[in-house]
Amino acid sequence: MSESQSERPRVAPRNSNANEAPADGETAYSNLRQLAGVIPNPSTPFRRASSAGAILGGQYSNRTPNVAIRTPGTAARTPRGGPATRPVPARRGPPTTPHAIRALRERANAARTPGQNRRRSGRMQRETPRDALRDLSRILARTTKPIQPSPQLEQTPRRNPALDDFDEGPDPVAPRLSMALDDMYEDDSIHEAPPRQSLLPDLPDDVDNNTIQSLEMGRRALSEDPRARFATRISERFADLNELGIDANSEFEIDGTFLNRRPTFDNEALLGDGDEDGEVFTEENTFEFRAFMDQESRRRSRQGDLNFTGPPDNDEPDEPTFRFTIPQRPRRPSPGAEAGGDERAVDEDGEYDDEGEAILAAQLGDYESDNAEVEADLQAYREESSAIDRSLLSPAPEVTKKPGRRRKELRTSKYGLEYPTFPPATVKRLAAGFMRSHGNGNTKISKETLAAIMQATDWFFEQAAEDLASYAEHAERKNIDESDVVTLMKRYVTGYLQMPERPLTRLPIDKGKSMQIQHHFPWHRSSSRGSFCRRYVWRLRRN
Amino acid sequence: MAPAQSLYPRSTLKRIIKAHSNKALAKNTDIMIFLDYTLFLQDLLREASIRSKQSGERGISARSIRRVRDMSLRKFKG
Numbered sequence: 001m002s003e004s005q006s007e008r009p010r011v012a013p014r015n016s017n018a019n020e021a022p023a024d025g026e027t028a029y030s031n032l033r034q035l036a037g038v039i040p041n042p043s044t045p046f047r048r049a050s051s052a053g054a055i056l057g058g059q060y061s062n063r064t065p066n067v068a069i070r071t072p073g074t075a076a077r078t079p080r081g082g083p084a085t086r087p088v089p090a091r092r093g094p095p096t097t098p099h100a101i102r103a104l105r106e107r108a109n110a111a112r113t114p115g116q117n118r119r120r121s122g123r124m125q126r127e128t129p130r131d132a133l134r135d136l137s138r139i140l141a142r143t144t145k146p147i148q149p150s151p152q153l154e155q156t157p158r159r160n161p162a163l164d165d166f167d168e169g170p171d172p173v174a175p176r177l178s179m180a181l182d183d184m185y186e187d188d189s190i191h192e193a194p195p196r197q198s199l200l201p202d203l204p205d206d207v208d209n210n211t212i213q214s215l216e217m218g219r220r221a222l223s224e225d226p227r228a229r230f231a232t233r234i235s236e237r238f239a240d241l242n243e244l245g246i247d248a249n250s251e252f253e254i255d256g257t258f259l260n261r262r263p264t265f266d267n268e269a270l271l272g273d274g275d276e277d278g279e280v281f282t283e284e285n286t287f288e289f290r291a292f293m294d295q296e297s298r299r300r301s302r303q304g305d306l307n308f309t310g311p312p313d314n315d316e317p318d319e320p321t322f323r324f325t326i327p328q329r330p331r332r333p334s335p336g337a338e339a340g341g342d343e344r345a346v347d348e349d350g351e352y353d354d355e356g357e358a359i360l361a362a363q364l365g366d367y368e369s370d371n372a373e374v375e376a377d378l379q380a381y382r383e384e385s386s387a388i389d390r391s392l393l394s395p396a397p398e399v400t401k402k403p404g405r406r407r408k409e410l411r412t413s414k415y416g417l418e419y420p421t422f423p424p425a426t427v428k429r430l431a432a433g434f435m436r437s438h439g440n441g442n443t444k445i446s447k448e449t450l451a452a453i454m455q456a457t458d459w460f461f462e463q464a465a466e467d468l469a470s471y472a473e474h475a476e477r478k479n480i481d482e483s484d485v486v487t488l489m490k491r492y493v494t495g496y497l498q499m500p501e502r503p504l505t506r507l508p509i510d511k512g513k514s515m516q517i518q519h520h521f522p523w524h525r526s527s528s529r530g531s532f533c534r535r536y537v538w539r540l541r542r543n
Numbered sequence: 544m545a546p547a548q549s550l551y552p553r554s555t556l557k558r559i560i561k562a563h564s565n566k567a568l569a570k571n572t573d574i575m576i577f578l579d580y581t582l583f584l585q586d587l588l589r590e591a592s593i594r595s596k597q598s599g600e601r602g603i604s605a606r607s608i609r610r611v612r613d614m615s616l617r618k619f620k621g
Contacts, residue, residue: 427584434588456583471621480568484572
């Protein structure tokens with residue numbers, strides 16, 4: 001007991017030998033220990049409801065009435081104190097009186113009722129740890145008091161001052177949920193959208209209205225342009241073209257998403273002479289100018305197309321019905337390009353001219369060749385889309401307009417000369433052939449692999465050209481001869497292909513490493529002996 | 544090789560060599576250069592296939608080509 005007291009001082013009360021203690025000499029702790037060993041899974045504590053009945057003078061029993069009769073002295077196995085035990089009459093037997101019979105029947109019915117476990121008379125009463133704890137508490141409750149901490153804590157804990165910042169101070173004024181009538185028509189709010197005008201304000205002609213020359217209307221994304229679906233042939237698009245402001249009498253025209261005022265100055269002078277253009281467009285806004293030129297030429301061609309049999313324009317009686325102006329495209333300057341580059345430029349111009357002729361032929365209704373028709377449709381669609389995109393003022397459509405016709409990306413060598421890339425299709429064909437000969441037959445060359453090979457190709461040509469140039473320089477020649485290439489290849493042959501036979505002749509390797517080579521490398525076993533040897537030697541040489 | 548298809552674009556190769564060397568080419572030099580390039584490509588792919596087989600890849604990956612590229616280029620340096 002003293003041992004347990006030292007271990008568990010709280011559990012060992014001094015008056016543990018009270019009446020309710022289970023046995024003399026047993027503490028509640030040892031009782032707990034014993035019970036924990038006996039009952040691994042104690043079930044619900046058997047506790048009688050307080051409404052079960054009153055205590056009959058000192059006679060306790062936990063036996064059901066149909067158990068054999070016991071004498072009152074030996075009935076209780078364990079004295080269970082308190083009102084938790086069920087009172088049992090002293091004499092037990094089959095009930096004889098009608099009241100007892102009815103009570104027994106009711107008790108049986110109540111025991112059969114599901115969900116009610118109040119009646120536990122049929123079960124075995126066990127000592128549970130809870131019972132022991134309850135006993136302990138009853139013993140200890142007389143002497144112990146609830147703990148009062150010596151410094152009295154504050155009743156309400158202090159709140160976080162950071163949180164208090166929001167709530168301190170007087171209550172904010174409740175927001176008004178309705179709108180004041182006085183503020184309704186205030187228009188100095190920056191959140192409101194600017195007023196939209198459907199037409200341009202009246203301005204004199206000499207006012208510089210470059211920035212307000214157009215009103216932006218609702219846009220569509222280019223991908224959702226409904227006109228793109230109908231871009232099949234020009235003959236089907238007449239209504240569409242009419243809709244786009246072909247009407248020459250109206251003062252305003254629609255260009256893409258822009259609503260433009262028709263220019264009132266002399267069109268012929270504007271188109272023909274560059275100086276007057278400079279006067280009209282005083283600012284250096286060549287993009288706007290080009291857009292204007294395009295739109296002007298398009299309008300003219302449409303007018304001519306639509307009023308083909310009708311009278312020509314009033315202001316220009318001798319204007320040709322058709323005027324196709326090729327828009328100037330930004331072209332990359334080629335300062336040092338030699339004959340090849342010039343040839344390409346000429347080719348491109350020729351292509352544009354052909355296109356223009358195709359447009360003319362198509363718009364005149366001359367559908368002789370299918371190619372021309374397709375070209376005309378493509379061109380018309382490009383013009384439309386570019387007219388839409390011009391409102392965005394981004395040069396992107398100029399780039400993406402002709403993805404196939406775009407000039408090849410030229411790089412510049414260290415001499416300032418432009419050169420094209422070696423065609424990857426050729427490289428791929430060659431590489432596929434070599435791979436087939438090397439055993440991995442049907443493996444595809446992936447895009448990344450091809451890119452790596454192309455990089456190697458570029459480097460090889462650069463290196464070979466420099467070597468050839470130095471050979472030719474050495475021979476005091478101005479052009480690279482075949483003998484230079486032969487010399488270059490001989491360097492490769494003498495340096496590497498003859499390497500396995502005499503690997504030490506041309507390499508600046510010290511003798512230890514060369515002995516290492518001869519010792520470690522199995523020449524005779526290698527199937528591709530040249531490559532293995534060379535790779536090994538090169539690894540050494542790099543170090 | 545399809546017979547109608549040209550083996551390689553001669554003018555492109557000539558232009559590349561011309562741009563890098565700043566010298567004109569004699570008449571059939573580009574053919575010899577292309578032969579040299581073919582040897583180089585063969586060597587590159589052979590080394591790359593060896594390398595890729597050593598690392599257990601199927602086919603030739605770009606990584607293996609990038610590894611053997613410097614080596615093959617040095618071999619063909621004059």
